[in-house]
Amino acid sequence: MPQHLSYLKETTSQTAGPYVHIGLAPKAAGFEIYQKELGENIAGSKAEGEQIRVEGYIIDGTGTTLKDALIEVWQANAEGIYAHSEGGGEVEDGFRGWGRVITNFKTGKWGFNTIKPGSTLARNSGMQAPHINLWLVARGINIGLNTRIYFDDEVRANSIDPVLNLIEWENRRHTLMAKRSTDNDIPIYRFDIRLQGKDETVFFDV
Amino acid sequence: MKQDAEYYQRDPNIHPVACTPSYKSSITRSPRFSLISLENSISEITGPVFSHSDIDPGDNDLLTNFAQSNESPIGQRIILHGHVLDENSRTIPNTLIEIWQANACGRYRHKNDTYLAPIDPNFGGCGRALTDGDGYFYFRTVMPGAYPWQNYVNSWRPAHIHVSVFGASFVQRLITQCYFEGDPLIPICPIVQTIPNPNAIEQLTARLDLNATIPFDAIAYKFDIILRGRRSTLFENRF
Numbered sequence: 021m022p023q024h025l026s027y028l029k030e031t032t033s034q035t036a037g038p039y040v041h042i043g044l045a046p047k048a049a050g051f052e053i054y055q056k057e058l059g060e061n062i063a064g065s066k067a068e069g070e071q072i073r074v075e076g077y078i079i080d081g082t083g084t085t086l087k088d089a090l091i092e093v094w095q096a097n098a099e100g101i102y103a104h105s106e107g108g109g110e111v112e113d114g115f116r117g118w119g120r121v122i123t124n125f126k127t128g129k130w131g132f133n134t135i136k137p138g139s140t141l142a143r144n145s146g147m148q149a150p151h152i153n154l155w156l157v158a159r160g161i162n163i164g165l166n167t168r169i170y171f172d173d174e175v176r177a178n179s180i181d182p183v184l185n186l187i188e189w190e191n192r193r194h195t196l197m198a199k200r201s202t203d204n205d206i207p208i209y210r211f212d213i214r215l216q217g218k219d220e221t222v223f224f225d226v
Numbered sequence: 227m228k229q230d231a232e233y234y235q236r237d238p239n240i241h242p243v244a245c246t247p248s249y250k251s252s253i254t255r256s257p258r259f260s261l262i263s264l265e266n267s268i269s270e271i272t273g274p275v276f277s278h279s280d281i282d283p284g285d286n287d288l289l290t291n292f293a294q295s296n297e298s299p300i301g302q303r304i305i306l307h308g309h310v311l312d313e314n315s316r317t318i319p320n321t322l323i324e325i326w327q328a329n330a331c332g333r334y335r336h337k338n339d340t341y342l343a344p345i346d347p348n349f350g351g352c353g354r355a356l357t358d359g360d361g362y363f364y365f366r367t368v369m370p371g372a373y374p375w376q377n378y379v380n381s382w383r384p385a386h387i388h389v390s391v392f393g394a395s396f397v398q399r400l401i402t403q404c405y406f407e408g409d410p411l412i413p414i415c416p417i418v419q420t421i422p423n424p425n426a427i428e429q430l431t432a433r434l435d436l437n438a439t440i441p442f443d444a445i446a447y448k449f450d451i452i453l454r455g456r457r458s459t460l461f462e463n464r465f
């Protein structure tokens with residue numbers, strides 16, 4: 021008798037819809053319900069490393085900014101360690117490396133403060149350049165979009181990063197580069213996400 | 227030695243594609259280029275960890291978590307419960323589930339919802355819970371109402387609860403919607419119909435579960451959530 025494969029099938033994704041904030045960031049939806057909202061502080065107060073801010077817009081195929089999106093970020097600490105049992109070691113107290121960021125309802129601008137992550141181990145050997153993993157959901161997005169923020173001042177590390185180098189179209193790699201400016205208290209990295217059209221951001225099937 | 231390795235790839239035959247024209251807002255918000263497939267690195271197999279210090283015990287009770295004391299929201303009282311498993315049938319303990327929904331009239335408590343149905347003063351519409359050691363979770367809430375939305379002029383969403391779940395790694399992260407058995411709006415909903423596979427739609431449809439009903443109090447629906455499974459390898463793990 022033939023063997024049957026009895027794997028279950030993953031639950032299908034559905035759009036987060038326009039009211040995702042009620043579930044994941046109720047204060048933004050307009051009400052207070054929880055003692056503690058999750059994802060407000062990414063690095064914690066004891067994080068070591070360079071303080072930075074990342075900000076930008078999400079732009080649709082017509083050139084309009086999204087005003088109802090939610091982004092989750094996931095990053096390593098300055099030593100390149102993730103706060104997870106398989107993250108490569110111990111992180112400082114209070115460092116989670118995860119956060120939630122929403123676009124402003126009027127302008128569409130989003131931004132967050134964190135510390136700049138270090139290089140992390142690559143899959144086989146070598147290192148991945150410092151990067152922040154993003155997961156983007158919104159009305160009109162049927163399944164969360166994964167992308168990565170790299171830093172334009174990490175020229176050497178970026179040049180040998182295995183994921184950047186996997187992108188066959190070299191002229192698309194720049195869509196993952198956040199641009200540093202330092203005319204503020206802390207360095208600001210600008211990172212716009214283009215869902216389609218000219219300079220469409222590279223998204224990953226992870 | 228057997229070790230955990232990569233997660234199984236997502237099956238494109240059960241997930242909606244990015245651009246689904248009958249769900250109009252997907253047209254301008256969907257990438258035109260294909261996704262670039264990545265093999266898992268440490269950035270993908272890790273993910274945020276939550277504990278009981280992040281949430282409060284009553285957060286999973288939508289009948290009380292926003293209500294005035296001694297009052298409760300209007301609507302049919304339901305229990306939504308189930309297990310979180312992976313594709314290998316392994317239970318996923320201690321994972322965070324967050325839900326949100328419209329009230330019994332189909333109105334959301336959200337700045338941007340202008341539907342004429344009333345807000346319920348005793349209903350917030352969100353809840354959260356960690357699965358227990360067996361991957362089990364439950365919420366108490368009210369049956370959400372159907373509501374109209376801007377797509378075609380006469381588009382109505384079936385009753386649904388939005389569900390967000392983390393799993394143990396960032397690649398298991400999932401947002402979906404839970405529908406309810408027997409709802410005639412399910413087969414004609416443009417958002418449900420973004421799903422290419424009828425079995426996958428079935429899997430999003432919670433079943434009436436009389437065994438879990440609390441007599442004279444609340445009727446139960448069962449909704450199991452399956453996250454991506456993980457390969458194991460007989461060789462040394464080399465992430």
Ligand SMILES: [Fe+3]
Nearest residue numbers: 037383386388
């Ligand atoms: Fe909804």
